Amino acid sequence: MAHNDDFQDEIGNNHIATSAKNPVRKDAFVLTDDQKIESIKKDVENILQTLGMDLTDDSLSGTPNRVAKMFVKEIFGGLNPNKKPKPSTFDNNYKYGEMLVEKNIVVYSTCEHHLLPIIGRAHVAYISNGTVIGLSKMNRIVEYYSKRPQVQERLTMQIVQELQIALGTDDVACVIDAKHLCVNSRGIKDIESSTVTSEFGGKFKNLETRREFLDYIKLDTKF
Ligand SMILES: [Zn+2]
Numbered sequence: 001m002a003h004n005d006d007f008q009d010e011i012g013n014n015h016i017a018t019s020a021k022n023p024v025r026k027d028a029f030v031l032t033d034d035q036k037i038e039s040i041k042k043d044v045e046n047i048l049q050t051l052g053m054d055l056t057d058d059s060l061s062g063t064p065n066r067v068a069k070m071f072v073k074e075i076f077g078g079l080n081p082n083k084k085p086k087p088s089t090f091d092n093n094y095k096y097g098e099m100l101v102e103k104n105i106v107v108y109s110t111c112e113h114h115l116l117p118i119i120g121r122a123h124v125a126y127i128s129n130g131t132v133i134g135l136s137k138m139n140r141i142v143e144y145y146s147k148r149p150q151v152q153e154r155l156t157m158q159i160v161q162e163l164q165i166a167l168g169t170d171d172v173a174c175v176i177d178a179k180h181l182c183v184n185s186r187g188i189k190d191i192e193s194s195t196v197t198s199e200f201g202g203k204f205k206n207l208e209t210r211r212e213f214l215d216y217i218k219l220d221t222k223f
Pocket residue numbers: 012015111112113114115116180182183
C-alpha cells in the first residue's frame with residue numbers, strides 16, 4: 001500500500017483505525033519511563049523552539065518537562081502492560097443471572113491522528129455465566145485502554161475483549177459516546193457532534209438483549 005502523505009492525511013482526517021491492536025513496536029519498553037521523559041522533553045522543546053517561543057520565559061520554561069511527564073505517566077500511561085488492572089473476579093454466589101450495566105463511565109482519551117482529547121462516556125454491560133467482576137474494575141479497564149493514543153472504535157473493542165477474557169463469557173457489550181476535540185475545535189469545527197461506537201458480544205447480538213442494554217443507558221439516574 002502506498003503510504004504517501006495524502007494517504008496518511010486521509011486516514012487521519014477520517015479517523016480510520018487500521019487494527020484492533022494499538023500499533024506499538026516490539027521495542028516500546030526498552031527505554032525506562034525516565035529515559036522516555038528525558039527524550040520527549042527535548043522533542044517538546046524543539047517544537048516550541050521551532051514555533052518561535054521564548055523558552056527562557058518563566059511561564060514556558062517548565063513546559064517541556066511537564067508535557068513529557070504527562071505523556072509518559074498519565075495520558076499515554078496505559079501503553080505499558082504493567083499498568084493493566086488486575087481483573088479481580090468473584091464467583092457469582094447469589095446467582096444473579098441478569099444483565100449488569102455500568103453506565104456513564106468517564107472516558108478521557110487521545111485521538112492518535114491529531115493527539116487531541118477524546119472526551120465522553122462509556123457504558124458497559126455483561127451477563128454473568130458464574131463469574132462477576134468488581135464494579136470499579138470496569139472503570140479501571142476503561143481508563144487503562146483510554147490512556148493511549150487511540151481510535152474510538154478500537155477502544156470500544158478492547159474494553160469488550162478485556163472483559164470477555166476476565167469474565168470467561170462472550171456476553172459483554174460496550175457503547176461509547178464521545179466528543180473528539182480534533183473535530184470540535186479544528187478542521188470542520190463542529191462543536192455539537194459526538195461519535196458513538198458500539199461492540200456487542202455473544203447474547204448482546206440478540207436484538208432484544210441489545211435493546212434492554214440501550215434502554216438502561218437511557219435511564220436518568222437520580223440520587
Ligand atoms: Zn483526530
